[in-house]
Amino acid sequence: MLALGADAVQLxxxxxxxxxxxxxxxxxxxxxxxxxxxxxxxxxKGLPVRMIRNDFAAHMRQIDLSACDKQEYEAEFRKSTLRQAALDGDVAWGKVELGQSAGLVDSIVPVSSLCSSWWLN
Structure with a gap:
C-alpha cells in the first residue's frame, strides 16, 4: 500500500x-x-459509509435524489445494518462496508501470512 504513494494506510x-x-x-x-x-x-445526506454497490446502495441512491427531509432520510438509512451483512450474511440489503482498495484484495489468508508478507517486503 505504501508503494502506491501513501504516507499511511488503513487496513x-x-x-x-x-x-x-x-x-x-x-x-x-x-x-x-x-x-x-x-x-x-x-x-x-447523513453520515456516509463506503460500501459495495448492492440493492441497498441502489435504494439509497434513489433516496439521495428525492426531496425527503432529514428524518425520513435517516429512517431509510437505518433500514440496513452492518450486522445484517457481516453476521447474518445478507449481502444484498446489508451494509457491506469496504474501503476503496477492496478491488486489490484477491485472497483470504491467515493474519500471520498477511503480516509476514509486509515485514518481508
Missing amino acids: GTRFLMTEEASVHDAYKSVALATGVDGTDLVGR
Missing part, C-alpha cells in the same frame, strides 16, 4: 479478508468479487 478491508475475521462467508465472498470500482459512498 480494515484487508483484515476483514483473513481466515480469522469473524464475518459471514457471504460477506467475504462478495468482498472478493468486488472490483476496483465496486464501492460507493452511501448515505451522503
